[in-house]
Amino acid sequence: DAGITQSPRHKVTETGTPVTLRCHQTENHRYMYWYRQDPGHGLRLIHYSYGVKDTDKGEVSDGYSVSRSKTEDFLLTLESATSSQTSVYFCAISDGGKSNQPQHFGDGTRLSIL
Amino acid sequence: GQNIDQPTEMTATEGAIVQINCTYQTSGFNGLFWYQQHAGEAPTFLSYNVLDGLEEKGRFSSFLSRSKGYSYLLLKELQMKDSASYLCAVRGSGGYQKVTFGIGTKLQVIP
Numbered sequence: 114d115a116g117i118t119q120s121p122r123h124k125v126t127e128t129g130t131p132v133t134l135r136c137h138q139t140e141n142h143r144y145m146y147w148y149r150q151d152p153g154h155g156l157r158l159i160h161y162s163y164g165v166k167d168t169d170k171g172e173v174s175d176g177y178s179v180s181r182s183k184t185e186d187f188l189l190t191l192e193s194a195t196s197s198q199t200s201v202y203f204c205a206i207s208d209g210g211k212s213n214q215p216q217h218f219g220d221g222t223r224l225s226i227l
Numbered sequence: 228g229q230n231i232d233q234p235t236e237m238t239a240t241e242g243a244i245v246q247i248n249c250t251y252q253t254s255g256f257n258g259l260f261w262y263q264q265h266a267g268e269a270p271t272f273l274s275y276n277v278l279d280g281l282e283e284k285g286r287f288s289s290f291l292s293r294s295k296g297y298s299y300l301l302l303k304e305l306q307m308k309d310s311a312s313y314l315c316a317v318r319g320s321g322g323y324q325k326v327t328f329g330i331g332t333k334l335q336v337i338p
Contacts, residue, residue: 216260
């Protein structure tokens with residue numbers, strides 16, 4: 114299994130509070146991604162990173178920010194959480210050295226915003 | 228943009244063969260992936276197709292027709308543990324290894 118650790122695995126918080134999710138990899142892969150998965154929508158890309166301090170927006174980036182100060186860590190921040198951000202969040206990594214390299218996923222973070 | 232369609236749910240019998248279809252419309256094409264996701268777990272990689280034809284990997288095979296924007300995942304000798312969602316994902320021409328995922332097909336294997 115790819116060495117990907119997401120923390121926390123579960124979190125319950127209140128509307129308006131800041132939340133930070135962490136993704137840590139031990140594979141030294143260049144690319145890292147944050148997705149959310151909701152019923153009826155599948156996996157949707159929030160933000161991704163193509164190197165240290167190099168990040169870009171995905172299709173559902175509003176309300177989220179990211180940072181990558183080290184190769185191994187990719188942080189997702191909800192500055193002021195809303196109930197619509199209740200979801201399961203997955204981090205993924207890929208090497209990108211060859212076109213057939215798949216993304217490998219962490220175990221997910223289940224976030225509930227009350 | 229990219230659009231990916233898959234059936235929402237399917238049911239099949241243990242020991243049988245099932246085919247899960249995926250159609251896509253993309254601006255550029257750089258490969259198609261299939262993932263398996265058991266309930267409450269992370270998606271895991273199954274197969275990759277970039278050229279037309281069939282790729283076989285044990286009980287699982289994946290087919291691609293680029294001209295038709297069509298792929299299928301074939302599961303043979305179904306087992307109860309194959310009950311899961313199967314996600315079709317397409318890499319377009321946007322670069323940076325980005326892929327777009329379909330909603331997924333929830334497969335239930337019954338005795």
